[in-house]
Amino acid sequence: MMQKKKLLDIVRDKIRVKHYSISTERTYLYWIKYYILFHNKKHPIEMEKAEIELFLTYLATQKRVSPTTQNQAFSAILFLYKEVLGVDTKEWNIQALRAQERKHIPVVLTRDEVKKVIENLDGIYNLIVSLMYGCGLRMNEALNLRIKDIDFGFDKVYIWDSKSLKDRTLPLPQKLKQRLLAQVQIVSELHKKDLADGYGTVYMPYALEKKFPTAKHETKWQFLFPMKNISQDPRSKVFRRHHIHPATLGRNIKVAVQKARIHKRVTSHTFRHSYATHLLQNGFIQELLGHKSVETTMIYTPCRGGDEQIEGVQFA
Structure with a gap:
């Protein structure tokens, strides 16, 4: 029964x-x-x-x-x-006493502070945060990037199924192009080793694993910023290489901020806030940030009007 x-x-x-x-x-x-x-x-x-x-x-x-x-x-x-x-x-028509909402002003780093933090990050974490600031990415958007999402021919970064399930493209920061090309090569070699060791599959979004059963073995679908070790997928129980864990990136950012002696509450999202504030000196950026509502973008407007000018996307 x-x-x-x-x-x-x-x-x-x-x-x-x-x-x-x-x-x-x-x-x-x-x-x-x-x-x-x-x-x-x-x-x-x-x-x-x-x-x-x-x-x-x-x-x-x-x-x-x-x-x-x-x-x-x-x-x-x-x-x-x-x-x-x-x-x-x-x-x-559910009515309940709502928790009191607090309005938080976003913490913003100066360009010099961003530079100091990034300089105190090592290896792959340095590259991830540089890309987050250079493109205004959310942490999960950066960590979920696949090799296929970087278009080196047209200098674009593709963000798929982000917040509110919106897709968007962003200009690829030119100062990061060679480092990202090198990272793709590193991941490609790592993927070859995983395949030789009997692993090499990667988590596939939605129903793509059924529609394209061999795609999970392909290099282009591998995460751009993979973990050092093979781990077990909590759902499928398959052993494979996932992207770097958000908590690991967060810890590295915290240590870098301490080393830089910056006395602000800095999280991974602070680099997105900083990107937005710096770009606002040159105009409106709702589309680049991928905000659903203009009101979300407007939280940065009090910071507008500095003397510095930037051309395109700048980062340390």
């Missing part, structure tokens, strides 16, 4: 069918489980608007979570009802 699947297993399957990231999968499963436990393991199909509002209000008033965290929990619960249980929640 076939055993009935547990609810969280069904949620996990639905998330993977939707091709959500592993981090989104973990976040959604966490909040859905928390929601169920909060209501003493009552099945979600037996709960409606009141239970959702009670849980979200609890997060805001008792747990004092941030607005972002509360929104994550809300998104996970909506996914559960809409995608898994097939319940239309639009008519519920």
